[in-house]
Amino acid sequence: xxxxxxxxxxxxxxxxxxxxxxxxxxxxxxxxxxxxxxxxxxxxxxxxxxxxxxxxxxxxxxxxxxxxxxxxxxxxxxxxxxxxxxxxxxxxxxxxxxxxxxxxxxxxxxxx
Amino acid sequence: xxxxxxxxxxxxxxxxxxxxxxxxxxxxxxxxxxxxxxxxxxxxxxxxxxxxxxxxxxxxxxxxxxxxxxxxxxxxxxxxxxxxxxxxxxxxxxxxxxxxxxxxxxxxxxxxxxxxx
Numbered sequence: 087x088x089x090x091x092x093x094x095x096x097x098x099x100x101x102x103x104x105x106x107x108x109x110x111x112x113x114x115x116x117x118x119x120x121x122x123x124x125x126x127x128x129x130x131x132x133x134x135x136x137x138x139x140x141x142x143x144x145x146x147x148x149x150x151x152x153x154x155x156x157x158x159x160x161x162x163x164x165x166x167x168x169x170x171x172x173x174x175x176x177x178x179x180x181x182x183x184x185x186x187x188x189x190x191x192x193x194x195x196x197x198x
Numbered sequence: 199x200x201x202x203x204x205x206x207x208x209x210x211x212x213x214x215x216x217x218x219x220x221x222x223x224x225x226x227x228x229x230x231x232x233x234x235x236x237x238x239x240x241x242x243x244x245x246x247x248x249x250x251x252x253x254x255x256x257x258x259x260x261x262x263x264x265x266x267x268x269x270x271x272x273x274x275x276x277x278x279x280x281x282x283x284x285x286x287x288x289x290x291x292x293x294x295x296x297x298x299x300x301x302x303x304x305x306x307x308x309x310x311x312x313x314x315x
Contacts (some may be wrong), residue, residue: 131304176241186241
């Protein structure tokens with residue numbers, strides 16, 4: 087079945103890089119995503135990667151995909167206090183209406 | 199920028215009561231979804247809806263749940279007889295028409311926190 091796992095908590099200092107990791111089980115995943123959830127807000131899509139890619143860079147965000155190990159990571163360069171939030175990894179299959187399967191979420195705390 | 203809205207932001211109800219959670223998807227979107235997140239747990243898919251019918255539903259979405267698009271703008275989730283374990287944050291999402299194999303972002307609303315007492 088589909089399962090997505092993440093570590094629960096990450097603490098970094100402002101200016102450092104943050105790396106949030108995720109593992110998934112379903113090899114038929116077509117798209118993998120990173121969502122951000124700030125307190126009291128909905129889920130905001132940060133970036134996604136198609137399964138035939140190894141890497142995607144978008145400004146301070148770098149996504150790495152190791153399809154063999156079913157491992158996805160999100161690197162945030164020059165982490166700011168405003169990056170403090172919960173980060174969810176998610177996957178969708180190549181079927182119909184792209185139901186999202188989410189991980190548990192990683193709470194990122196950035197201290198000054 | 200268009201956004202998905204949800205009302206109410208917080209709903210408190212007694213066990214056994216019916217609740218209706220409301221969502222207004224982005225106006226040109228055609229796919230609609232409900233997800234829920236029990237406190238401290240994963241965000242879980244409940245149901246997807248297209249062309250006035252359910253496209254897919256999870257095991258969670260049993261006979262107590264129903265969805266409806268009563269007019270051209272609202273998308274609702276009804277829980278007929280709430281249980282304590284229905285307490286969760288419920289997220290609505292919508293996306294544009296997607297051809298097979300292509301990607302369309304799901305835009306999420308801010309959620310409705312449902313508390314069943």
